[in-house]
Structures are given as C-alpha cells and as structure tokens.
Amino acid sequence: QVQLVESGGGLVQAGGSLRLSCAASGRTAGSYAIGWSRQAPGKEREFVAAVSWSGGSTTYADSVKGRFTISRDNAKNTVQLQMNSLKPEDTAVYYCAASGSLRDTQRGLYDYWGQGTQVTVSS
Numbered sequence: 001q002v003q004l005v006e007s008g009g010g011l012v013q014a015g016g017s018l019r020l021s022c023a024a025s026g027r028t029a030g031s032y033a034i035g036w037s038r039q040a041p042g043k044e045r046e047f048v049a050a051v052s053w054s055g056g057s058t059t060y061a062d063s064v065k066g067r068f069t070i071s072r073d074n075a076k077n078t079v080q081l082q083m084n085s086l087k088p089e090d091t092a093v094y095y096c097a098a099s100g101s102l103r104d105t106q107r108g109l110y111d112y113w114g115q116g117t118q119v120t121v122s123s
C-alpha cells in the first residue's frame with residue numbers, strides 16, 4: 001500500500017511560479033513511477049508529467065514542456081513539480097499518482113492516487 005499527499009497549491013498570477021510536492025509513504029513507495037495529472041472544471045483529467053522510480057527518466061505533456069520540471073528525492077520519498085511561466089489554462093486540481101512504469105503514467109494507468117491540490121492562475 002502506498003499513500004500519497006500533495007501540497008503546494010495555491011493562487012498565483014499569470015507568469016508566476018509554484019512548486020508542488022508529493023509525499024509518498026509505504027514500504028514500496030520508492031519502486032513506483034510517480035506522475036502528475038490535472039483536471040480542470042468540466043474537462044477530463046490529463047497527464048502533465050512523470051518521473052521513473054529511479055528519477056533518471058522523465059516525460060512531459062507538450063503543453064508544459066519547457067515550463068514545468070519534475071524531480072524526485074527517494075531519500076525523502078518526495079516528488080516535486082516546479083511550475084514556471086504559469087498560464088490561466090494551467091488552472092486545475094493537480095494529482096500525484098503512483099504507477100508501475102513510466103509508460104503507464106502516460107496511459108493514465110495508476111495504482112494509487114493522492115487527494116489533489118488546487119492550482120489557480122489568474123490573468
């Protein structure tokens with residue numbers, strides 16, 4: 001069993017930055033790829049970024065490439081999502097989730113989910 005808790009959401013103006021954190025707990029937490037997804041009101045949940053269990057591989061949605069950076073610290077069992085140059089269209093609830101592989105994160109195939117954290121970008 002893996003538990004995931006997100007933090008760091010909030011309200012920011014367009015062009016600003018936020019750093020989201022996902023704290024993972026559980027005996028096997030370090031063996032999972034971790035991904036971030038988001039869901040805006042009235043829209044389907046979409047993939048944002050993911051990092052492999054080792055931290056050596058990452059993948060991003062085209063909409064956030066060059067603006068968002070995902071990283072993980074396995075010693076602390078945390079995964080961060082640094083979000084720069086935020087746009088109003090980035091407004092959503094952001095979820096971190098654990099998956100068996102990096103490939104599965106892009107397919108939306110996850111074993112465990114966090115509760116989500118709200119990110120609001122004002123224009």
